[in-house]
Amino acid sequence: MIRIIGRKGFQSELAVEKTVEDAMRELGLKEQGFVCVRNGSPVTRFDMLKPSDDITFLEIFSGG
Numbered sequence: 001m002i003r004i005i006g007r008k009g010f011q012s013e014l015a016v017e018k019t020v021e022d023a024m025r026e027l028g029l030k031e032q033g034f035v036c037v038r039n040g041s042p043v044t045r046f047d048m049l050k051p052s053d054d055i056t057f058l059e060i061f062s063g064g
Contacts, residue, residue, distance in 0.1 A: 001013060001014075001054055001055065002014055002023070002027070002055045002056075002057070003055070003056045003057070004027065004029070004034075004056075004057045004059070005056060005057070005058050005059065006034070006057075006058065006059020006061070007059060008059075010027070012027075013051070014049055014050070014051045014053070014055065015051060016051065017048055017049065017050050017051065018048070018049055019045065019046060019047065019048055019049070020036045020038075020043055020044065020045045020046070020047050020049060021045040021046065023036075023049055023055070024036070024045070024057070027057070029057055031045060032060075033059060033060055034057045034058060034059055034060060035057070035058045035060060036049075036055065036056070036057055036058075037055070037056045037057075037058060038053050038054070038055055039053055039054050040054070
């Protein structure tokens with residue numbers, strides 16, 4: 001399961017194993033705007049995601 005939490009809420013399934021970077025590209029997410037959490041732990045863009053993983057992309061917000 002893939003969830004995107006931020007301004008653009010979204011939920012989807014991951015059909016095949018792929019890197020975080022590939023998943024973000026397919027979802028139209030900018031790498032510098034999101035943190036990927038797999039099964040409760042942050043991962044890098046090079047880590048592999050499996051269809052059985054619980055995946056959340058958290059949008060990064062900043063302000064003053």
